[in-house]
Amino acid sequence: MITMKAVRIHDFGGPEVLSLDAVPLPQPHDDEVTLKVYAASVNPVDYKVREGSSGADLPVTLGRDVSGVVELCGTRAHTLKKGDPLYAMLGNDRGGNAEYVVVKATEAAAKPQRLSHAEAAAVPLAGLTAWQGLFDHGGLKSGQRVLIHGGAGGVGHLAVQFAKAAGAFVATTVSAQDFDFVRALGADQAVDYKNQRFEEVVEDVDLVFDLVAGETQDRSWDVLKPGGTLVSTLSEPSAEKARLHRARGVSYLTKPNAAQLAEISRLIDAGKVRPFVQAIYPLEEVARAEEQLEKQHTRGKIVLQVAA
Ligand SMILES: NC(=O)c1ccc[n+]([C@@H]2O[C@H](COP(=O)([O-])OP(=O)(O)OC[C@H]3O[C@@H](n4cnc5c(N)ncnc54)[C@H](OP(=O)(O)O)[C@@H]3O)[C@@H](O)[C@H]2O)c1
Incomplete structure (x- = not known):
């Protein structure tokens, strides 16, 4: 054998x-x-x-x-x-x-x-998580505003680049040491989550992409536009809070997807994502x-x- x-x-x-x-x-x-x-x-x-x-x-x-x-x-x-x-x-x-x-x-x-x-x-896993969260579940479109929690991590750093390549305005919460990193990836606004409350400086977003959960997710309803969407990789958003904020909450498990991975390859080979x-x-x-x-x-x- x-x-x-x-x-x-x-x-x-x-x-x-x-x-x-x-x-x-x-x-x-x-x-x-x-x-x-x-x-x-x-x-x-x-x-x-x-x-x-x-x-x-x-x-x-x-x-x-x-x-x-x-x-x-x-x-x-x-x-x-x-x-x-x-x-x-x-x-x-x-x-x-x-x-x-x-x-x-x-x-x-x-x-x-x-x-x-x-x-x-x-x-693959981080990229497909970002892709499915932003586009399949979050419906992100060009010209919209997205807040990505954890934009310097495995999923987050690809999500920042995909959202930017799709023509969105990108805000992201990170540690201060990652400011330059996420700015270089294309983020329009970086918030130091350890020293600043993001809901005081970010508003009117169409989509929150939550890679953190807990109280970060709870505080995120306040930054959404009415009709906006909160997508989490970690925990099911509260249906009651979604109703209260006239928003939509979704959590999901990432699935393998050859066609989406091929699309991600095209973005990488076009020099838009790394x-x-x-x-x-x-x-x-x-x-x-x-x-x-x-x-x-x-x-x-x-x-x-x-x-x-
Ligand atoms: N549902 C699914 O199918 C699925 C798929 C993939 C991932 N996930 C989950 O999604 C999460 C993220 O995955 P990942 O691969 O990106 O993890 P990762 O590479 O470990 O990155 C996590 C990032 O979150 C940041 N962070 C921690 N606390 C934060 C806070 N309060 N506010 C803002 N940022 C914060 C960290 O930054 P600092 O180090 O500076 O704190 C780090 O950059 C994990 O929990 C993972 O299990 C789920």
């Missing part, structure tokens, strides 16, 4: 439960391909699953983002061939913190040509990568290099 290395957990817990295991090389079926993974990235969902929030069946391989090249093709994967560079957000039935992973046709798009594998791996990678760790140091994401201030994304 041919084996490969994969980062799995056999128990829920802290970074110490991450285990580099030898597992069978996965085989593709139908229109699937097996990708040789060059890079993966870490997302908050990885440490949340590791800590047991989803109650996943164990053992489980972590990691939802990959960038790599096609190694094996399923019998109906006619449009792809060995060596094609792809990037993908995986469904939650597989993990990308591994040397190889099976990718479905509905999850993958051509890797943006301008990006290295490490940069490309930073994009992911920011703060740190790259080898796969073996996944525990450090997850700890950094969970405990320390992260700007943009943290990536795992799997192959050179």
